Amino acid sequence: xxxxxxxxxxxxxxxxxxxxxxxxxxxxxxxxxxxxxxxxxxxxxxxxxxxxxxxxxxxxxxxxxxxxxxxxxxxxxxxxxxxxxxxxxxxxxxxxxxxxxxxxxxxxxxxxxxxxxxxxxxxxxxxxxxxxxxxxxxxxxxxxxxxxxxxxxxxxxxxxxxxxxxxxxxxxxxxxxxxxxxxxxxxxxxxxxxxxxxxxxxxxxxxxxxxxxxxxxxxxxxxxxxxxxxxxxxxxxxxxxxxxxxxxxxxxxxxxxxxxxxxxxxxxxxxxxxxxxxxxxxxxxxxxxxxxxxxxxxxxxxxxxxxxxxxxxxxxxxxxxxxxxxxxxxxxxxxxxxxxxxxxxxxxxxxxxxxxxxxxxxxxxxxxxxxxxxxxxxxxxxxxxxxxxxxxxxxxxxxxxxxxxxxxxxxxxxxxxxxxxxxxxxxxxxxxxxxxxxxxxxxxxxxxxxxxxxxxxxxxxxxxxxxxxxxxxxxxxxxxxxxxxxxxxxxxxxxxxxxxxxxxxxxxxxxxxxxxxxxxxxxxxxxxxxxxxxxxxxxxxxxxxxxxxxxxxxxxxxxxxxxxxxxxxxxxxxxxxxxxxxxxxxxxxxxxxxxxxxxxxxxxxxxxxxxxxxxxxxxxxxxxxxxxxxxxxxxxxxxxxxxxxxxxxxxxxxxxxxxxxxxxxxxxxxxxxxxxxxxxxxxxxxxxxxxxxxxxxxxxxxxxxxxxxxxxxxxxxxx
Numbered sequence: 001x002x003x004x005x006x007x008x009x010x011x012x013x014x015x016x017x018x019x020x021x022x023x024x025x026x027x028x029x030x031x032x033x034x035x036x037x038x039x040x041x042x043x044x045x046x047x048x049x050x051x052x053x054x055x056x057x058x059x060x061x062x063x064x065x066x067x068x069x070x071x072x073x074x075x076x077x078x079x080x081x082x083x084x085x086x087x088x089x090x091x092x093x094x095x096x097x098x099x100x101x102x103x104x105x106x107x108x109x110x111x112x113x114x115x116x117x118x119x120x121x122x123x124x125x126x127x128x129x130x131x132x133x134x135x136x137x138x139x140x141x142x143x144x145x146x147x148x149x150x151x152x153x154x155x156x157x158x159x160x161x162x163x164x165x166x167x168x169x170x171x172x173x174x175x176x177x178x179x180x181x182x183x184x185x186x187x188x189x190x191x192x193x194x195x196x197x198x199x200x201x202x203x204x205x206x207x208x209x210x211x212x213x214x215x216x217x218x219x220x221x222x223x224x225x226x227x228x229x230x231x232x233x234x235x236x237x238x239x240x241x242x243x244x245x246x247x248x249x250x251x252x253x254x255x256x257x258x259x260x261x262x263x264x265x266x267x268x269x270x271x272x273x274x275x276x277x278x279x280x281x282x283x284x285x286x287x288x289x290x291x292x293x294x295x296x297x298x299x300x301x302x303x304x305x306x307x308x309x310x311x312x313x314x315x316x317x318x319x320x321x322x323x324x325x326x327x328x329x330x331x332x333x334x335x336x337x338x339x340x341x342x343x344x345x346x347x348x349x350x351x352x353x354x355x356x357x358x359x360x361x362x363x364x365x366x367x368x369x370x371x372x373x374x375x376x377x378x379x380x381x382x383x384x385x386x387x388x389x390x391x392x393x394x395x396x397x398x399x400x401x402x403x404x405x406x407x408x409x410x411x412x413x414x415x416x417x418x419x420x421x422x423x424x425x426x427x428x429x430x431x432x433x434x435x436x437x438x439x440x441x442x443x444x445x446x447x448x449x450x451x452x453x454x455x456x457x458x459x460x461x462x463x464x465x466x467x468x469x470x471x472x473x474x475x476x477x478x479x480x481x482x483x484x485x486x487x488x489x490x491x492x493x494x495x496x497x498x499x500x501x502x503x504x505x506x507x508x509x510x511x512x513x514x515x516x517x518x519x520x521x522x523x524x525x526x527x528x529x530x531x532x533x534x535x536x537x538x539x540x541x542x543x544x545x546x547x548x549x550x551x552x553x554x555x556x557x558x559x560x561x562x563x564x565x566x567x568x569x570x571x572x573x574x575x576x577x578x579x580x581x582x583x584x585x586x587x588x589x590x591x592x593x594x595x596x597x598x599x600x601x602x603x604x605x606x607x608x609x610x611x612x613x614x615x616x617x618x619x620x621x622x623x624x625x626x627x628x629x630x631x632x633x634x635x636x637x638x639x640x641x642x643x644x645x646x647x648x649x650x651x652x653x654x655x656x657x658x659x660x661x662x663x664x665x666x667x668x669x670x671x672x673x674x675x676x677x678x679x680x681x682x683x684x685x686x687x688x689x690x691x692x693x694x695x696x697x698x699x700x701x702x703x704x705x706x707x708x709x710x711x712x713x714x715x716x717x718x719x
Contacts, residue, residue, distance in 0.1 A: 015098065361541070366541065475492060564630065582676065
């Protein structure tokens with residue numbers, strides 16, 4: 001791949017040193033610049049493409065019409081339209097920062113984009129078939145609007161449409177009120193409850209005899225509060241059932257304005273109030289089915305959802321704001337990928353990597369962060385007295401690509417137009433689908449790569465995905481973790497309002513100025529996303545392994561305040577009390593093989609434990625307790641001295657319970673713990689005494705197979 005970068009100053013309106021920006025751009029085959037690339041600079045760009053045989057461009061240009069001109073020029077010179085990538089050097093840099101900061105930030109953003117393109121996922125798509133049936137609950141206007149394209153059923157829900165203001169000629173009108181809506185896009189079941197059956201012939205007798213306003217004319221239905229048995233007697237077709245009757249309608253999409261949305265961010269195919277033109281357009285787009293990108297990579301073999309009818313990790317189910325993940329059985333979760341809306345909530349919460357975003361992948365995000373935090377290797381400095389960097393502080397900002405990105409762009413336009421005084425510290429942006437994409441692994445990696453702080457920039461309390469206080473819990477937990485590590489509080493959430501730039505400027509400036517320089521050098525850490533455990537089959541950049549790798553990188557430069565690092569939810573500490581009888585339940589249930597039974601007891605591998613709680617829930621003796629947190633003393637690098645005198649000891653494993661296994665007196669097979677045998681002997685020993693006279697000692701000293709043989713022999717089985 002031959003890559004060229006082109007830096008533009010938008011006719012000199014961007015406060016950027018073009019030459020210095022070029023010098024700060026790494027990796028590309030050629031870096032060029034222009035004062036007005038989309039006009040005077042296009043011929044020169046064509047020449048550079050031809051001379052260097054470029055097949056990928058990274059261009060600093062946020063303006064859509066200018067992007068179209070540049071892309072058209074590139075395609076005319078043999079490039080694919082998707083091979084042109086754009087970076088915002090204007091609204092996000094040159095219009096809101098000083099020259100040195102904007103220049104350095106622009107160069108780093110180009111470098112980060114290059115790193116991201118190297119790890120861009122191959123596009124894949126999925127298709128989900130559906131029909132055109134749409135149920136609209138009590139909203140004649142929406143039903144009429146959809147009737148031309150969809151097979152619309154208007155559920156009256158107690159309304160009378162005898163004199164409707166809307167054209168309902170092509171709409172099927174159903175009597176009754178909605179009792180329940182179940183299912184998903186393409187497979188919804190709407191339960192409707194009515195007091196009039198399908199035998200009704202609309203003769204109007206019940207309408208005449210009932211109190212005014214209690215029985216609708218079209219469709220005929222009786223208010224649930226009416227308690228008049230004479231109405232049933234007056235019906236010539238016996239169509240009135242005052243106890244009510246239910247029926248189920250099968251539809252592909254549902255419009256239910258008065259419903260409460262169970263999913264925080266909404267579900268594909270299910271629409272609540274307000275019914276906007278955008279929602280109408282979405283309904284129409286989904287008629288007949290959908291084709292959409294494949295957002296997730298799933299590796300369910302490493303999922304910790306449960307085992308043997310036990311509920312384990314439930315993080316993805318609880319995190320998904322769109323009901324795209326469900327617990328299909330007590331020990332299994334199922335992803336309805338057609339309902340996924342690419343927010344990343346399930347992927348950032350999953351500790352094992354069973355679900356990961358395809359784009360941007362965790363590895364792509366990691367590489368972009370590392371490039372943003374790589375000091376500029378240029379001669380001289382853009383700030384007197386400082387070598388090689390135009391940035392005072394290095395703050396990584398994970399920016400939601402929806403409203404937050406739009407708000408930051410608006411701040412740039414306000415500043416450039418002179419309508420507002422907007423200048424804030426040059427936070428280094430990594431664009432994510434939603435701030436739900438960001439979890440503890442992403443933040444800890446940014447700190448391990450040398451960030452002074454991490455800003456999570458999202459949509460605020462009305463986020464379509466996260467709901468109120470979207471990242472409050474994450475920020476709280478990570479501030480505890482960084483405090484315990486000796487770094488102090490270095491994480492904050494911001495929700496920029498496009499109408500209140502001053503508030504954002506004040507908040508982010510206060511945060512950045514209050515940060516102390518990180519003791520962790522920039523540009524030295526390159527993540528693998530893994531831990532050194534050849535038996536661990538989790539994919540790279542899973543939250544647990546990636547976080548642990550980052551913490552280890554941080555520990556090389558800090559002195560932790562505590563031995564146990566709190567706030568990291570993907571790590572568990574197992575304690576076992578004296579009730580343990582060494583049954584293999586816990587080690588069998590553990591989805592990450594973090595527990596194992598040995599000849600001398602039970603051992604625990606803290607590196608592998610993801611805090612799913614299956615061992616605690618499944619322990620028949622209630623002997624196991626799991627506590628959240630990363631215990632540094634249990635990591636193998638800190639236990640090497642403890643096991644130095646033990647032959648073949650593995651420092652990754654810590655004995656959490658001491659006990660011995662009992663060997664069968666006949667065949668020598670280990671079959672139970674001595675503690676279990678003693679307990680059973682104490683409970684039923686007197687009842688079975690003498691049942692096996694040929695046994696050498698107690699019958700409980702034999703494995704089940706040999707015990708059966710002894711009992712068989714007693715009953716004459718050898719004769």
